[in-house]
Amino acid sequence: AQKVTQAQTEISVVEKEDVTLDCVYETRDTTYYLFWYKQPPSGELVFLIRRNSFDEQNEISGRYSWNFQKSTSSFNFTITASQVVDSAVYFCALSEPYNNNDMRFGAGTRLTVKP
């Protein structure tokens, strides 16, 4: 079964600092999808990005960037110039379309950005 590990339980940074959230995954499938979700204090999870296993090109969206490396089974998320509004719990997730299509989440990383 697939597995997602987010080793960082909590991270605290000061505003404007860059921060990287780590995600390591395990899967036996060659086709899979990786995701990042943000859970603000309101509780509802918000989708950030989806990446398929055949696309290792890194992606940048504003202050957010993602580094996908199949060689190390990692899909790390970096926030540049962090802001207080970035404070949330961030989840990495893995889905295998040939394995019931259910999504497995990591334990999450709580990011606190202090002013």
Add this chain to the structure above:
Amino acid sequence: SQTIHQWPATLVQPVGSPLSLECTVEGTSNPNLYWYRQAAGRGLQLLFYSVGIGQISSEVPQNLSASRPQDRQFILSSKKLLLSDSGFYLCAWSPETFNSEKLFFGSGTQLSVL
């Protein structure tokens, strides 16, 4: 556009009482439906998922059950709640596609079992 409704937002129940959480999706057909639980300070645990009416897959043996009586309705139930059932329950849906799509989450139900 598609929307997902989940209720109630908060619930306080005594140990041994029954539970019924409801989730409905609008604006789509044949969605995949999911129930997740998030224990305090912990990650998301997949409880049930459904790919169609009456089709329920259980991930964790427990005293919870799920049902899908209609295409866009997903219900989480228990006959007798345990203290360990406390947590934040999230319903989610994804399009019925072969390739993994992102999940759309409801606003969650905070369940406290006392």
